[in-house]
Amino acid sequence: MVYGIKDAPRDKYLWCTGYRFDKTKAGINCKPCYGKIKDKDDGNSVFTVMGEKDITVMQNGKSRGYSFSDDYEDAVRTFNIAVIVYETEYEDKLNKIKSAKIEVKK
Numbered sequence: 124m125v126y127g128i129k130d131a132p133r134d135k136y137l138w139c140t141g142y143r144f145d146k147t148k149a150g151i152n153c154k155p156c157y158g159k160i161k162d163k164d165d166g167n168s169v170f171t172v173m174g175e176k177d178i179t180v181m182q183n184g185k186s187r188g189y190s191f192s193d194d195y196e197d198a199v200r201t202f203n204i205a206v207i208v209y210e211t212e213y214e215d216k217l218n219k220i221k222s223a224k225i226e227v228k229k
Contacts, residue, residue, distance in 0.1 A: 124193050125201055128168055131191040133160045138198035139170050139178065142205035143188030151188040153178065155198035160191075 131137060137160070141153040158172040170178045170191075188205070192198040 125197050126191040128189055128191070131160055135159060137191040137193060138195055139172075139189060139191050140198045140202040140205075141189035142202055142209065153189070155192075155195060155202060157195075 126132070126137070136157060138155045138157055139153060140155045141151040143151040156172045156178075158170055158175075158178075160168055161171045161177075162169040172178065190198070190201045192201060
C-alpha cells in the first residue's frame with residue numbers, strides 16, 4: 124500500500140521515496156530507503172532511515188513529492204512514475220523551445 128505523509132503510519136517500518144523537480148534541479152531526489160517516521164506533527168515530520176540519518180518531510184508543498192510504501196516494489200513503482208512525469212513535462216518544454224528557433228534563409 125502507498126501512503127502520503129498525512130496517512131502514513133507512525134513507528135512502522137516503511138519505504139520512503141520522493142522525487143520533485145523545480146525549475147533548475149531536483150528539489151527532492153530520494154530513491155527508496157527503508158525506515159520509519161519517528162516524529163509526525165503539523166509542521167515537519169522526520170523519517171529515520173534505518174537509524175542512519177533523518178529525512179525531514181515538510182508538510183507543505185514539498186511533501187507532495189514524498190510517498191511511503193509497505194513494500195519495496197510499490198516504492199520503486201511510485202518513484203519511477205514520478206520521474207517519468209517530470210521527464211515527459213521537461214521533454215515537452217524542450218520540444219517547444221526547439222520548435223521556436225528561426226531559420227536564417229540564405
